[in-house]
Amino acid sequence: MPEPVKAYAELEKRFARIAKLRGAVGMLHWDQSVVMPRGGAEARAEQISTLRVLAHELLVAPEMAELLDEAQRGSEAPDGWQTANLREMARRHAHATAVPGDLVEALSRAITRCETIWRDARPASDFAMLLPSFREVLSLTREMAAAKADRLGLGLYDALLDEYDPGRRAEKIDRIFGELAAFLPALIQEAVERQSARSAPVPPEGHFPRSVQHALAERLMRTLGFDFERGRLDVSLHPFSGGVPDDSRITTRWDEAGFATGLMGVLHETGHALYEQGLPPAWRYQPVGEDRGMTLHESQSLIVEMQVCRSRAFISYLAPLLREAFGRSGPEWEPGNLYRLATRVRPGFIRVDADEVTYPAHVMLRYRLERAMVAGDLDPADLPGAWNEGFEALLGIRPPDDRRGCLQDIHWPDGAWGYFPTYTLGAITAAQLFEAAQRAEPDLQDAIGRGDFGPLVNWLRREIHGCGCLYEGDELIRRATGRPLDVATFRRHLEARYLDAG
């Protein structure tokens, strides 16, 4: 065997080991969130951190750099997916080795501290309490960004972004968010005006037993293509999607006073899980076999939740199922009313409660602020003021306190800088993919109205899920939709849904 081929084979072995360790972490995390008794917390933290440290040690082991060099020198080019695999291996290795170990440790300690303080500062709406530890996280994050920027040849912010959405650059986000900013505030205003000109939709009221909600959710998941032989639905305080491709665990939270939030949450997580379950089995445990970053992942949850499940076609299909499940009927259970509820636009302070139209405004604000802080142009002490001002400019209302302002999210205290834009990039990607799927499968909308998601899911399996990391993110979108990511389809989608009559 020539040396480069041998080196590559050794790399596959090592990366498989890392993937299996990470898979084990995923399962332990599910257990912690869903079934673990309180007393198990410390032991669990020790188990998870041991596995993480071992995975990290495997990735930064001294031989890794040599193996990667050797494999990349391969005179006989390995076939396509192996080249892509090698590219992804090198990317992970670069991220992991760019940052000195003591900085990783210092940042991890600062995050734990800041997150702990945030849990008290948020309900107390006390940003001053958070400020010192917030400064520390930011300062170490900037150090990390500088180390990565240096190694990857990127700008500071791009170096952070690259971890969540590999290959994504701020310059493109600026362009996209710039276009969004040009039309979104007016669109929000017009949508709100149109909706308030009509009588308000009526939320179904009553008692909606958990068990009925759960059964209905499982039925819809199955219809959407979720494979219960390779996954579960459970309950946890903070809903998430986790596990591994052949054992995808999603969670939700049931509210017996209203079914909409829990149900839409499940449909959102189902989109994530369909992506995981659809990843290419032939490349299991290899970087090329994994998801193509957070923007693509979010696009899969939003294509299900926003493009499909808040559409008129889906809600016509859903309405009789709801009536049957809860044994209720009346005007508030008619598709027209339910559709208007599912597409209600109301500017509010809290991102996680935001509707489809105002959500991007929440994200754009965070993106602008975190870029400025990473660049050193905004001092954290000035964050509350900058937040409230920016918020008012975008959404026309001013947060009355920091609890409903810059303290609401865990992301910054948690060290997830560069993550926020992927929410809205995901929404934009979802619109563009859904449009392409409809072009490719002309019957798609009618099929959805009949509760047949086969045409859509098969298209996603082929164009997105089954590709893993074979292509870079932008190339994947270009191949699937015929053009690079832009905001045009998303705009058309919002206008059609929120400004057209009806």
Add this chain to the structure above:
Amino acid sequence: MPEPVKAYAELEKRFARIAKLRGAVGMLHWDQSVVMPRGGAEARAEQISTLRVLAHELLVAPEMAELLDEAQRGSEAPDGWQTANLREMARRHAHATAVPGDLVEALSRAITRCETIWRDARPASDFAMLLPSFREVLSLTREMAAAKADRLGLGLYDALLDEYDPGRRAEKIDRIFGELAAFLPALIQEAVERQSARSAPVPPEGHFPRSVQHALAERLMRTLGFDFERGRLDVSLHPFSGGVPDDSRITTRWDEAGFATGLMGVLHETGHALYEQGLPPAWRYQPVGEDRGMTLHESQSLIVEMQVCRSRAFISYLAPLLREAFGRSGPEWEPGNLYRLATRVRPGFIRVDADEVTYPAHVMLRYRLERAMVAGDLDPADLPGAWNEGFEALLGIRPPDDRRGCLQDIHWPDGAWGYFPTYTLGAITAAQLFEAAQRAEPDLQDAIGRGDFGPLVNWLRREIHGCGCLYEGDELIRRATGRPLDVATFRRHLEARYLDAG
């Protein structure tokens, strides 16, 4: 820091890492048995084997031997628990390094093959089908025993035994089982005769809903001292006790046509879990902080199930709880009848269904046969005949087929040679410990009748659970009971329960 102290500190770090990996395996195994969807099996096997291999690699790493040598050369003797810890570290290292890696791998593959064939051979009652792979497992097990015997300076069988019950030697088992064999067959016969001279006890019949059984089981677990902040009760096909000390997971299986098996199963596993939850927190993640082997572990399940929960005192306490839980009453729900049911002696072919009196006969037979096979004195081809003959001699009935004979247990196909005797050694230990606890806590029996297990559990916490591996097994028993393990108390216990009038 002097070198030996430094070496010891490094060993603590490495063994903690190994313990956390093994803890993670415990949780993944729980998940696999309780909640995992079928499709997750392959990924789970990969995760678990990756963690096991990593733990093994850490244990046999080349520096380990040097660190152990260095630490053991310590001129300043480390304090007591550290000396014990070092002893246990060395023991594990010796077991792990005694066997060459390719033998471990060959044995592991042979076990997988043999176990798979066994799953078909058992229902088909076809020992010939199993024989070739059985021979292979035995032959590789003997090779492993030879390697360990050589390294540990032990006999072949002792080398196997030492893994399950460290420090235990066959010579002592021979003596104990010899004494047992001298009185047990007559005792069984007499117990059966006495019981058949009276009218048979009447099993409560009806439908016993799972949810009611589960709630009652949790209530009894709590009363016994199980800490639900640090553990759970769930359902699995094969009941087990697992997890980690601060997150002890036990499982059971409910039969809605009868509550006795499920309930007694839970009480048995609760004994195991109390041991785990009572291990010394100060020594977490260190070998000295773990349980003192399978004999001691089984003694803790049997002290709860057999010594306590099948006693007259406990059943008087239990009877009204049963009547209340199931909303039933009548003569079959009276303590006298329930006690006679819980102590019914009936020779049968299947070990796992055996009662307290006949169980040791099942074990003694297996012990004799596996010793002979390991010694090379019994060819596996002759096992069915030897089994049936030995069984008839001990229990007076002859298995009609191998399904109810030598094919019934997974242990041999599964490579667990040297494990069987710990069941009965555990029962004997339980009797001796329970007697000592009663001597130390004169109110103990009355307390049990009142549903107060504090005196017993506190004594066990102090004398057994909290000691971890500070002492060798025999020394632990001697300290707790005032003398080495012998069969006298167990005999008195059986005679009192099964031969006394009443």
